[in-house]
Amino acid sequence: MPNEPTAPETPETRHVRVRCHELAPQLGQLSANLTMIEDAIRAAVIDEVDLLVLPELSTSGYYLRGKDEATSCAIPIAHPILERWAGLLSPNMTVVVGICESRDEALFNTAVTLGSGGVLGVYRKTHLWDGELTIFTAGQDRPAVTETPVGRLGVLICYDLEFPEMPRFLAVGGAEMIAVPTNWPLVPKPSGEHAPEVIQAMAAARSSRVAIACCDRRGAELHNEWTQGSSIIGSDGWPTGTLSGDRVDALLAIDPHRTTISPRNNVIQDRRPALY
Amino acid sequence: MPNEPTAPETPETRHVRVRCHELAPQLGQLSANLTMIEDAIRAAVIDEVDLLVLPELSTSGYYLRGKDEATSCAIPIAHPILERWAGLLSPNMTVVVGICESRDEALFNTAVTLGSGGVLGVYRKTHLWDGELTIFTAGQDRPAVTETPVGRLGVLICYDLEFPEMPRFLAVGGAEMIAVPTNWPLVPKPSGEHAPEVIQAMAAARSSRVAIACCDRRGAELHNEWTQGSSIIGSDGWPTGTLSGDRVDALLAIDPHRTTISPRNNVIQDRRPALY
Numbered sequence A, B: 001m002p003n004e005p006t007a008p009e010t011p012e013t014r015h016v017r018v019r020c021h022e023l024a025p026q027l028g029q030l031s032a033n034l035t036m037i038e039d040a041i042r043a044a045v046i047d048e049v050d051l052l053v054l055p056e057l058s059t060s061g062y063y064l065r066g067k068d069e070a071t072s073c074a075i076p077i078a079h080p081i082l083e084r085w086a087g088l089l090s091p092n093m094t095v096v097v098g099i100c101e102s103r104d105e106a107l108f109n110t111a112v113t114l115g116s117g118g119v120l121g122v123y124r125k126t127h128l129w130d131g132e133l134t135i136f137t138a139g140q141d142r143p144a145v146t147e148t149p150v151g152r153l154g155v156l157i158c159y160d161l162e163f164p165e166m167p168r169f170l171a172v173g174g175a176e177m178i179a180v181p182t183n184w185p186l187v188p189k190p191s192g193e194h195a196p197e198v199i200q201a202m203a204a205a206r207s208s209r210v211a212i213a214c215c216d217r218r219g220a221e222l223h224n225e226w227t228q229g230s231s232i233i234g235s236d237g238w239p240t241g242t243l244s245g246d247r248v249d250a251l252l253a254i255d256p257h258r259t260t261i262s263p264r265n266n267v268i269q270d271r272r273p274a275l276y
Helices: A030-046 A065-071 A080-088 A130-134 A159-163 A165-172 A196-208 B028-047 B066-072 B080-090 B130-134 B158-162 B163-173 B198-206
Strands: A015-022 A051-053 A095-104 A108-114 A118-124 A144-147 A151-153 A177-181 A211-215 A231-233 A241-244 A247-254 A260-261 B014-021 B051-053 B096-102 B104-117 B120-126 B143-146 B150-156 B179-180 B212-215 B232-234 B243-244 B247-254 B260-262
Touching: A015 A030, A015 A211, A015 A231, A030 A051, A030 A080, A030 A095, A051 A177, A051 A211, A065 A108, A080 A108, A080 A118, A095 A118, A095 A151, A095 A177, A108 A144, A108 A151, A108 A177, A118 A144, A118 A151, A118 B104, A151 A165, A159 A165, A159 A177, A159 A196, A165 A177, A165 A196, A165 B163, A196 A211, A196 A231, A196 B198, A211 A247, A211 B198, A231 A247, A260 B066, B014 B212, B014 B232, B028 B051, B028 B080, B028 B096, B051 B179, B051 B212, B066 B104, B080 B120, B096 B120, B096 B150, B096 B179, B104 B143, B104 B150, B104 B179, B120 B143, B120 B150, B143 B198, B150 B163, B158 B163, B158 B198, B163 B179, B198 B212, B198 B232, B212 B247, B232 B247
Parallel strands: A015 A051, A051 A095, A151 A177, A177 A211, B014 B051, B051 B096, B150 B179, B179 B212
Antiparallel strands: A015 A247, A095 A108, A108 A118, A144 A151, A211 A231, A241 A247, B014 B247, B096 B104, B104 B120, B143 B150, B212 B232, B243 B247
16 A cells, blocks of 8 residues: 555644556446456455445446346345455455445436445436436436545446536535546547546545546457556545556545645635625 | 647638747836737737737736835726737737736736727636735635637636636537636646646636636846746647747637537536536
8 A cells, every 4th residue: 555645734634545447347247247356355355444435337348239138137225245244344444436326216327325334325327418318217316415434425337527516516515536437438638648537536526525536447358448547636636656557546635624725724714605 | 920720620620720828927027028928919910810918917027015115006997008019910810818916905906908999808817826816805706708809808817727617617618719827836647648637728728628828937036936838729629839948829619510520419508517
């Protein structure tokens, strides 16, 4: 594990070991994908990770060819595998994993938050991207902040992060960290620049002084390429941590005073919501 | 002028020649600063710039030592210099300049939008930074979109841009471009990264597919250093244009279809404001 905490720090700063583990799900192959996820969780337990973030739709793959294929590999929140994974965790540990969820005849692009006691939170993607609109139902709930062993955690999925309202809403609601399972298709960018989605995450982190951990995916899927842009952004807005193979690990500093940025300014209190 | 329009483009794309001219105001020296601003406007007229953006508080300098000094170099919107500058402009030209404004016994950190016919818009900084709170009154109005010769223009000032609600509100209100007079104090950043304020602008531009032109300042002032980070960001979120001395010039592409980003997605229509 790396050892470079992000700014700012005071004596009250907490540190959280975060890992984004880029998996390569096999399209439509539920059983193989569940094994792959379990292997990643077991590795994180061994490495004493506090917060493990896994990609969007880890259980199913992304480019599902219609509702039938998606249904064939969808699981409900009550599926015993989630309890099994929770049972693997140490008490201080939190896992966020993207699943293809079946619920009341509908399919959702969902992220489940797990602690050692079981399911802590369920978030259903609010903003669906392109072909997802032909398969999934959009989430209808406001994004929620969940109390977890690593602190107050918000969850978003991929395209959600392009809406600055979403991380802002979570941060105003008290989130200290936001976990973002993603599948970022590779897009062109000028040389020397971060992937555009990483820039969105950096700006969102800095605006609200909230740490953001985005876990992208890898592996070929119907000839589509992925950004493989997993990034852990400190509450100061800068990427942190180290990339090793398919994993990014970082030690995040969560400081209770992080939103105070000058003797007279606080990024949350300075908002003027009556005007916008 | 450079000639590299930014994406995306269709047959309906308009092009706008934008300049950010980094000035070095002399603290408290109104007369010298008015001359400096006029020189910059005259140069832009000669170079056939369509939109000229000048720094925050160009008429006064930034680190004003109390209300007395600020009052000594403040001007009202009715000051004849604004009509004089407007009279210099060609009919297709728009100028946004930051001034220290006096109004009804109060002082405002203001940006004035000028066309050849006179004052087109007045924006008073909504989010004041640190010492500004001891001198200026915060603006009380919602940010407005102004019809100008270069199109529908929004204006923000410096710290305003750290609030993602502000550029979003302007874009939803129809802004095609946002002009941002700034004074960015130099802050540390990791090597290879843009200034953090530029990252905010890039993310805001991409989120709403709105072009953003930030004009920073230069010149020593009470031993404070400036970022000198003037940036013109296309509606695709990438910096564009060329830096030459104290000026950044760019040819911005404004496409009416720019907010449609997939066969089924539009960054403005996809918002779900009932949820956040």
